[in-house]
Amino acid sequence: MAKAADLTNTVAAQNCTTEEGVMALLSEVNARSGKLDKREALLADRATAISVAEDRLKQRIQEMKTAEEELAKTVQIADRGAEDDVTRLVTLYENMKPKQAVPLFETMAPEFAAGFLGRMQPAAAASIMAGLSPDTAYTISVLMAGRNANAPKR
Structure with a gap:
C-alpha cells in the first residue's frame, strides 16, 4: 500500500506544475490583501472617531441651544424690569x-x-x-x- 501512496504523490507532483511567476504573483496578492486589511481597519477607526466627534458636536449644540434659551429668558426678565422702571419714571415726570x-x-x-x-x-x-x-x-x-x-x- 505504501507503493500506491508514493505513486499517487508522484502523479500529483507531475500534474501540479505552476507557470513562471504564479507564486510571485500569489505573494504580491497576499501582501496587497494584508495592506488593504490594515487600511480597512484604519478607515474603520477613523469612521468611529468621526462618529464620536459628531455625537459630541450634537451634544454641544444642544447644550448651546439650551443655554441660549435660558439667556433669552433672563434678558426678557431684565428687559421687562427696565421697561417697568422707565414706565414708572415717565409717570413720575408726568405727575410733576x-x-x-x-x-x-x-x-x-x-x-x-x-x-x-x-x-x-x-x-x-x-x-x-x-x-x-x-x-x-x-x-x-x-x-x-x-x-x-x-x-x-x-
Missing part, C-alpha cells in the same frame, strides 16, 4: 409740576430727555417743553422728529 420737571430735563442728555418726553402724555410733555430753554427744546424736538427718520416706509 412743570416748574419742578423743567430743571431736571434741562440737565438731562437731550437723547435721554427726548425718550421720556416721547412716552409722556402730550399735555404733560408740552408743559415741560414750554418751560425749557429754546436751545434745549429745539434739540429735543429735532431728536424726537428724527427718531424714525430711517425707518422703512410703505
Whole structure:
C-alpha cells in the first residue's frame, strides 16, 4: 500500500506544475490583501472617531441651544424690569409740576430727555417743553422728529 501512496504523490507532483511567476504573483496578492486589511481597519477607526466627534458636536449644540434659551429668558426678565422702571419714571415726570420737571430735563442728555418726553402724555410733555430753554427744546424736538427718520416706509 505504501507503493500506491508514493505513486499517487508522484502523479500529483507531475500534474501540479505552476507557470513562471504564479507564486510571485500569489505573494504580491497576499501582501496587497494584508495592506488593504490594515487600511480597512484604519478607515474603520477613523469612521468611529468621526462618529464620536459628531455625537459630541450634537451634544454641544444642544447644550448651546439650551443655554441660549435660558439667556433669552433672563434678558426678557431684565428687559421687562427696565421697561417697568422707565414706565414708572415717565409717570413720575408726568405727575410733576412743570416748574419742578423743567430743571431736571434741562440737565438731562437731550437723547435721554427726548425718550421720556416721547412716552409722556402730550399735555404733560408740552408743559415741560414750554418751560425749557429754546436751545434745549429745539434739540429735543429735532431728536424726537428724527427718531424714525430711517425707518422703512410703505
